[in-house]
Amino acid sequence: MTLPSPRCLILACGNPLRTDDGVGPWLADWAEMRFGAREDVRVLARQQWPPELAEEIARAQFVLFIDCSVDSAPGSVALLFVEPAATMQGLATHRLGAAELLALTRDIYDSQPERALLLTIGAGSTELGEEFSDAVGAALPAACRLIEETVLGLLDRQRA
Secondary structure (H helix, E strand, O other): OOOOOEEEEEEEOOOOOOOHHHHHHHHHHHHHHHHHHOEEEEEEEOOOOOOOOHHHHHHEEEEEEEEEOOOOOOOEEEEEEOOOOOOOOOOOOOOOHHHHHHHHHHHHHOOOOOEEEEEEEEEEOOOOOOOOOHHHHHHHHHHHHHHHHHHHHHHHHOOO
């Protein structure tokens, strides 16, 4: 069975057993509850973004990547445009970043989403554990609002 192509694909990444690294899958669960009834939104969460996701990206009009960031202040929420970027010295076979996945999608499928965005939340900890740091826990409502506003804004763009 072939799934219909989503207008908006949400791709979250993270390990729920490594404290704040689990924020991506947590937000994917939230997005699934919020948008799950819509046929024009598809939500996928993985511990890593493997190259196989390029096919999903090629079929979407918009992509929202979600991940934690160890390079940002704990609890900070950022939304950035993502452009395709070549991978470092050869193709990683297990995990790619958002920019590398877009480049792979372009190279294999000769396709790109109309718009690709990356939402990050600064990680306070990636130690073993299942609880978020206080900073990430406090940032969840803002991150959820930003996801909702972003997805609805993308879907309101010129209807396909």
